[in-house]
Amino acid sequence: MQGNMMQRQMTLTDVMRHARTNYPNQEIVSVTADNPAHRYTYKESFTRAAQLASALEKLGANAGDRIASLAWNDYRHFELYYASSCSGMICHTINPRLFPEQIAFIINHAEDKIIFTDSMFVPLLEALSDKIKVEAFVVMTNKENMPESKLANVHCYEDLIASGDENFSWPELNENDAAALCYTSGTTGNPKGVLYSHRAMVIHSYASLLPDVFDLSATDVVMPIVPMFHVNAWSIPYGAAAVGAKIVFPGPKMADGETLSKLINEEKVTISAGVPTVWLALLTYLRQTGINIPSLQRVVSGGSACPWSIMEELEQKHDVYLHQAWGMTEMTPLGTYNARVSTNLPPEKQKALRLKQGKPSFGVELRIVDEKGNELPRDGVAFGALQVRGYWIIERYFKQTESALTADGWFDTGDVATLDPDGYMTITDRTKDVIKSGGEWISSIELENQAVALDGVAEAAVIGVLHPKWDERPLLIIVKDGSKELEPNEILASFEGKVAKWWIPNDCVFVEEIPHTATGKISKKDLREQFQNHQWTQEIEK
């Protein structure tokens, strides 16, 4: 028997209308290349979004067309988010930090119709112009600041706004209509597109706002330092509007401690979100200048595990609580969130919990499985391939017909993790980096953490190398920092008592340099190639 409730479709148009109707005078503050202190209201913003949607239509864009952006976090990018998605078009954000070839691939694969770009990315697009096919470019600035350009069919953003009708009639959309597109920055193979539906984004916004997640309210001032060009800035541009929070956009100044601390203090920012290096940059600046940031209460950190030293300094010096979060492009992106832990717990227990990736929000489920797909216990010890399912998880990649899921409907994240009895998840490895020894798994990350803590070690990597008896065995690769003489046997002996005996690497080699990927991570793929014929010198008893 079916319920008798309205079948209202969940769309981002509802988010926009809610903010405009109930929080018309709430502020949006931006740093942009052409204005270091732009300020207006939700009402003005959504009026301009209507004008932009109308102008897009006049440019010949239709429902389903991909409208791309190469842009920083600011009010114009925010307008474009709503103008494209709420008119039935697809907001395709492109990460300008990718290699030019990847950007060209993405533009062509997405078949972008129009590209909106910040002035500073015009040369990048010019260099690609003979490789990509798009109908028009829009430079996100005003007439006075329009750069010279060799691009064909270039428009000025503010002229476009002026030409649009503020009474544009937003269409009624279906909640399963695509709203946005974002490509993964895959380390192997070509980037893959994730096509988000309105429904997934609206439910994800609800979940992201909960008190044990971003905890956003109308009295908050939120500064997203996570880029709007990747996974929709963790959905903050939608969540903030859904609750009427004030937004502060740092524009191109995302890693600039001076700008960030100035914005925090001038706009009374209460919450911010970014990757660990952002917090490091901010803390370094605050340390050097002695500046305080009293309005800031909490920050969200994701993208990679956050070192404890950052969490400690933020809390002890600035009374700012850092929450770790974990997610993926394929997850809109939120998976887990590390909510405030009880201060009744002993400090060491609090620290141990806060270093985990957190608990799943309601709406996403986690499980860990072994190589045969059997579910493993949630005991905090067993680790396996982390799989997810839920209201805002991918089903298949853009333009692919086959499902990206397991036969029983879960998405494999490519991470290896533990789950504890209280629901906390801890990433222990990437699936492709875990070492398979005698049918069991060894976490490369845990061994690296042990090695890098030793005096004299600048950097450490652990990879699995073929072994005649055990399939794979761990090989420890070290870059010395020169402060101390290091002996391989001494280093290997240091693992005893800290990890299971059979986890201890069979060999330790020293190298001048460890190869890195474009995003600064250790390139284990390169290391595995380099050491594929390694001759083992030590045996292991299991």
Add this chain to the structure above:
Amino acid sequence: MQGNMMQRQMTLTDVMRHARTNYPNQEIVSVTADNPAHRYTYKESFTRAAQLASALEKLGANAGDRIASLAWNDYRHFELYYASSCSGMICHTINPRLFPEQIAFIINHAEDKIIFTDSMFVPLLEALSDKIKVEAFVVMTNKENMPESKLANVHCYEDLIASGDENFSWPELNENDAAALCYTSGTTGNPKGVLYSHRAMVIHSYASLLPDVFDLSATDVVMPIVPMFHVNAWSIPYGAAAVGAKIVFPGPKMADGETLSKLINEEKVTISAGVPTVWLALLTYLRQTGINIPSLQRVVSGGSACPWSIMEELEQKHDVYLHQAWGMTEMTPLGTYNARVSTNLPPEKQKALRLKQGKPSFGVELRIVDEKGNELPRDGVAFGALQVRGYWIIERYFKQTESALTADGWFDTGDVATLDPDGYMTITDRTKDVIKSGGEWISSIELENQAVALDGVAEAAVIGVLHPKWDERPLLIIVKDGSKELEPNEILASFEGKVAKWWIPNDCVFVEEIPHTATGKISKKDLREQFQNHQWTQEIEK
């Protein structure tokens, strides 16, 4: 173009599984008739819910069957909520405070298959037994406390649990499947059923949890004093599970200041929800005993407008913030919520805002319309019929084929309200009580509020009475408290300068008593009958 995300169905089963997996050891504490201090965990609760679902199946209940309850707020009722809804059956809560004839009507109209009842309602059901047709009764107690009963086919709840299989396999449900049924306590005509879908209840739960609404987190201890027998206790039993909050159920002791204050202090309750009379009872008890309730931070008040005196006393004496909320059975029930207002505002402005019904949560939209259905301005002055639409609003009543909505898809609430430019809604009247004078509307509630504030007035009602020139004119009806001589002309003169001149009632009459409805409200229907032939003594110039 459609998005490529998973089509996971939103169901209460997900809520249950989320709490069981991630908050297994969180507590649920209950007062019941057979145990004043029952305590267990979510894990135990949902294990018993599985046993109960299995036992229901053995009793012959199937998907779509209505499983009714006549019960207070406690852990067994909580188990029944999940056991019935998550097995595809429909959890039909019945308000035991209705007239017996209404209860019989509801049971028969719903075609309830099994009725779960607290021991104290057994006599009520016995008295109705020849008027209703159900297959079985279950008394929600253990063997030792089973009452003697003349009911046919009676089971003991704990025996049923013992007979069930804790490995019951929950079915995969569709989100549009019906999950629960609740009848309105209509003042006119027969009660009407609202059949909630899983989808509506899950989205409603998300919205109810937001920081500017109930603001529930895993560290909260929530005590719902709103009955689980009406509109699912404002969805707290679902919301609390979705975030892993501790729940405290007061059982039959819903209006008992002693029990409530004891539970607050012993269980460290942080948030509670109830109607204004509950807060009055609690405050009276605290005043008499000098007891404090330091753990309690905030309460939600709904059902009727809360007097300022209660809000003031809670805040000034106990540092408890009272939030007004407004909703309806047809709205699952949440419509608006009055979030914490800024303490930067002048006290009088804060008070004025807090006396409003609040702002809509994201997911529900409000509008006010005139008699022709034209939308009225959101200026805080114009008032009209309040209409709503959204993700958890009724489309039609149970067993009715025709829509309950306007031609353009809105539900008319039967309330008259203003909307201000910042989204705040204020109820000014019920549509059927508003006075239509010369084509314009006069708010009976506003006039009553003025009158009842006068010295010597015990109670006041204002109704519209036919008038040859103006269609209707307001008649003021007063019960004196005997403390002062009152003159009709003097009373009418007191309105001058406080309301528009044409709002001032044409007459004032004194009566010994004003008639009330079963739920304690002024019966305007009876007053209109009583005064239908009233002879006007005063004229009005408009």
